[in-house]
Amino acid sequence: MTKECNLRCRYCYQKRFSNDSLSVATAVETFHAAAESGVTSLALTFFGGEPLLRADAIFEIMAAARHLERSRGISVTAKISTNGILLDEGTLSRAQRWGIFVSLSIDGTEQAHNIGRVDRDGHGSYEAADRALRLLAAAGKPFAVYSVITPVNVKYLADSIAFLWNAGARIIINTVDYTADWTEEARDRLERQYHRTGRFYRRQLERGEFFHMDPFDSRIPAVTRPRELKRCQPGLSQVVVAPDGTIYGCLEFFYRRLMPVGTSSTWIDRRSVQHLVQTRRGLPVECGDCALEGRCNNRCACINLRGTDTPNRPPSSLCLCEQATLFAVDRTAEQLYRKRVPEFVLRNYSCSYHLLTGIERLLQGMEKNDEQAHTG
């Protein structure tokens, strides 16, 4: 939505900030081009910079997308990633009315958050993020929180997860900053912290609570349901629309203006996508020898570009952190399996679990809406 942001997070992969913004017209043009090309479903993600700097434009775009949904029968889902500073009751209410799923970027406890998420003057932004978190929890609709783990804040990881849970977050996504300098010591700390976090995750599952937490809910299915696992496929399963209407395979390709795959007026160019796919083929020999190949993030072109300037070679930090993560995740999963925790067994082995969970959450949401309608 914009390359401007009201924060200057120390680990942000966006290095240059500007007023470059995606116009409503370009977005709508892209929808129509996609629809003309036979696209039947769109999963929109509004990101930035800080997308809520352009809240009004987002809601206009959503209005156009919903119109397209009704007129052309294209299914549309949408989410937004925000740092929460501009999230107030009014904005949240509008977002929910348009069916936008909100993801809040918060790194956990005050110490964990304020180390990295700072404003232009270097001041921590925890207060605003915490306020947004409470607001989302109070609204009663599902939302996600995104946390970035760095060597500096990893020591707070387990405490942060417990903190976020206690504040009402039930979908927690952890992202490791692979561009940071992860030493062996920091890697060990990551494993220990994930191990502790795993215990917390396990306890919630044992109590039958709904708790989705990455990496557990992404890395365990990579073993138990590999076919259903959606791997990142730049240009094929996802694209980024730049403010000037150029379409790129993924974020880092957009930041680097690398290998565009289409435009907002023409949609995706197959040859360009093929070229991109071919460029991404091939992994280092070391990865071929690794027992964790297939479950590791080594194929993420964005991470690789950020870390090594090539889409096919992962940075050393990824290798260290992925091993730490996977070992900790597997230990947690093993304990859950041995304890025959129903939530774990069903979530990871039952074909109908996810369908039923979806229905369950839908019904719960409907009940909630009814309640609000009656009380409102």
Add this chain to the structure above:
Amino acid sequence: MSKLIPVRGPYLPGYPRSLSPEEIKLLLKPSLTRRFSSSTLLAGSMLLSAATGCAQNTSVAAGPPAGQVPGQPGKPATNMSTLKNPKLAREVNLVTSEILDRRAGHGFDAFWSDYTSIIARRELEPNPPVKYPRIPICYGNSYNGLFDIDTAKQATRRLFALYGIDLERGVTIEGEGYEFEADGYNREHGVGFKLLMPEGAFGLMGGQEFEAQDPDDKLDREEMQRLASEISARRIQFFVADAARFPLMDGDQSTPLACYMASVVDYLNWIHGDRHIDLSDVLGKIPGGVPDRGLLELDGRFHPPLPGCDFETKEDLKHWTATKGEIALCDRWPGFQATSLQVTLQPGGEAVYTVPSGKKVLNAPSDDDQYSKKCSDATFGGKVFLADAEEAEVVVHLTLLGTEGRTWTFSKKLPRKVTVAAVEMRAEGPRLGEIKGLKISAESKGPIVLYADTFGVHPVKIEDVE
């Protein structure tokens, strides 16, 4: 180019890749272990065993039946004990010697072995006692902290492996009322070990710091009781020792490591059915076993304490008075013995010792005078703690009180910004003749706490008088 280190060899997660609907159903079917507590299940199994006439001896002190590998009842008897199996004994000796040799290489190595006695202490009631070294700590030797915990853990894994028990690291052990992370565990045999990790500062100057642990990782005393019950019920076998009880003196890793490894071997013999353990024996060698005052035997440097100044009984306090301060016995810094004198002085306060009636203390030459016959010295082995770490210089005075108002004071200036200061108050001067007592005072802005192992004067002649 980035450095990638692949995980080589087979790696399989400990949970299945897929389950059929039938398996899921079976897995989620309430089982007895999920429905009933372990104590109920134990009682039930005993009743069932009695009813079918095949009850086993499950007395608390017993491990698995002799010759059986833990967790595998019914397996043919083995001969896995260093006392019965010479080949195993040789292998164990090779491994332990290698580990101890690796620790050698400087003058202090195994220095304390001959002065060490063994404290046999049961950490878990059903297990054999652990052999903790009692290394005499005095103010002349350096209590550096604790022994090399990593080496101890590696040694344990190697020793278990010699008995055919390969240990996996980082397994979380959970049972009724306990949960902790094992340092090594063998799932097949249900046997493992846990070295209780210390927390806080260790060493004379608090030089070795251990971080607080994750409560889920550690095994606390309450959990240990429950674990002991599980061991008694033969559901699991665990060797548990307390790392904080293996001190490192003067860099001598060998002595505590030898005691530790001997405990592991004892344990491994024990769980394989061998009950003949010589608890004083460390890897075939009986340690020195000097029970107290280890330095006494070293070179005769010991200064006998003044009467009532070894602070081992409350009676000793009768000879002391304090103004603007308090005196008490405590177990901190007791040197070679069990207790020491604790003196707390407010600014301007003093503590005074008076030679008890019936005793005459002469500051006179004696046969064990090793320094000089022309002068005398007084010793005070102790520690002084300053209440305020930021306080500027503090001066502690020790004054010997002679007859006819004669006194001899020696003073120690303590550096700034310290919380613990070693006080080695030894000074030389003219002899006083008869000593009637001594006085401790300090120049400080805040209170000080002083610990004394003993007070002594040298040379000294102590006589009984009517």
